[in-house]
Amino acid sequence: MKKKTWKSMAGLGLAVLLGATALTACTRTEPAATGKPGESLPAASASGTLGEIKKRDKFVVGVKYDLNLFGLKDPGTGKVEGFDIDIAKAIAKKVLGDENKIELKEVTSKTRIPMLRNGEIDAIIATMTVTEERKKEVDFSDIYFMAGQSFLVKKDSPIQSIADIKKGTKVVTAKGSTSAANIREKAPEATVLEFENYAEAFTALKAGQGDALTTDNALLYGMAKQDPNFRVTEGAFTEEPYGIAIKKGDEEFVKAVNDTLKELKANGEYDKLYEKWIGSKPKK
Ligand code: GLU
Numbered sequence: 001m002k003k004k005t006w007k008s009m010a011g012l013g014l015a016v017l018l019g020a021t022a023l024t025a026c027t028r029t030e031p032a033a034t035g036k037p038g039e040s041l042p043a044a045s046a047s048g049t050l051g052e053i054k055k056r057d058k059f060v061v062g063v064k065y066d067l068n069l070f071g072l073k074d075p076g077t078g079k080v081e082g083f084d085i086d087i088a089k090a091i092a093k094k095v096l097g098d099e100n101k102i103e104l105k106e107v108t109s110k111t112r113i114p115m116l117r118n119g120e121i122d123a124i125i126a127t128m129t130v131t132e133e134r135k136k137e138v139d140f141s142d143i144y145f146m147a148g149q150s151f152l153v154k155k156d157s158p159i160q161s162i163a164d165i166k167k168g169t170k171v172v173t174a175k176g177s178t179s180a181a182n183i184r185e186k187a188p189e190a191t192v193l194e195f196e197n198y199a200e201a202f203t204a205l206k207a208g209q210g211d212a213l214t215t216d217n218a219l220l221y222g223m224a225k226q227d228p229n230f231r232v233t234e235g236a237f238t239e240e241p242y243g244i245a246i247k248k249g250d251e252e253f254v255k256a257v258n259d260t261l262k263e264l265k266a267n268g269e270y271d272k273l274y275e276k277w278i279g280s281k282p283k284k
């Protein structure tokens with residue numbers, strides 16, 4: 001699957017390269033990581049997210065439950081798995097010395113910021129694009145993944161790109177996402193139908209309620225893998241850099257998260273996680 005996926009992910013490739021560059025660039029300008037790689041952090045200040053996490057000895061993180069490859073709950077086993085989940089585990093390991101000291105809570109694109117702000121979760125690791133608008137409400141870590149918005153359509157659909165989204169084209173997506181905002185802005189003629197989450201949007205697409213589902217290409221590839229009757233259109237019409245969202249003003253915790261990301265990059269773990277969930281990365 002990996003090879004095939006990679007070929008079809010050419011558009012994502014460039015984006016990923018940019019993501020890697022962004023993370024490297026941040027590494028250069030940021031202060032050195034706290035502690036030696038692999039060591040857990042020293043005692044945190046009593047207040048703030050880091051102190052809370054240490055006190056309860058658990059990292060409570062908001063993740064997606066309906067996005068294959070990033071955060072997907074297996075209804076049989078109850079296990080939630082994906083790239084975002086593995087990043088969450090790495091932070092738990094760094095902060096608490098044990099990757100299993102995490103509690104996952106389901107968020108949707110619409111509920112994630114309110115849940116973070118009212119203290120239900122310590123962080124959002126849920127396919128979340130860093131935007132200026134969102135920065136007014138939350139702080140973000142360094143970029144840990146680059147995606148771009150595209151479309152999921154039936155294999156025989158005439159839709160190849162945003163140019164084919166015309167008046168009357170029905171496009172489904174999730175509430176509270178950049179995907180919904182972007183499609184309304186870039187294809188104002190389209191009929192946009194917003195659902196509570198991506199599982200519902202995908203069900204609607206399969207039921208013929210929409211001509212296309214729009215969101216980040218990385219997520220669409222995950223859906224196409226679940227149902228071979230669908231394909232992802234080539235290229236992307238936006239850039240979607242993913243960051244981990246943290247309560248506003250908590251610099252100490254942002255630093256702990258960024259230190260973890262830097263370590264993952266430096267020790268090769270990031271590339272391994274990337275291979276595991278997304279496929280091989282282009283040579284730099
Ligand atoms: N990355 C986009 C966003 O943050 C789309 C995926 C999502 O809804 O989580 O809105």
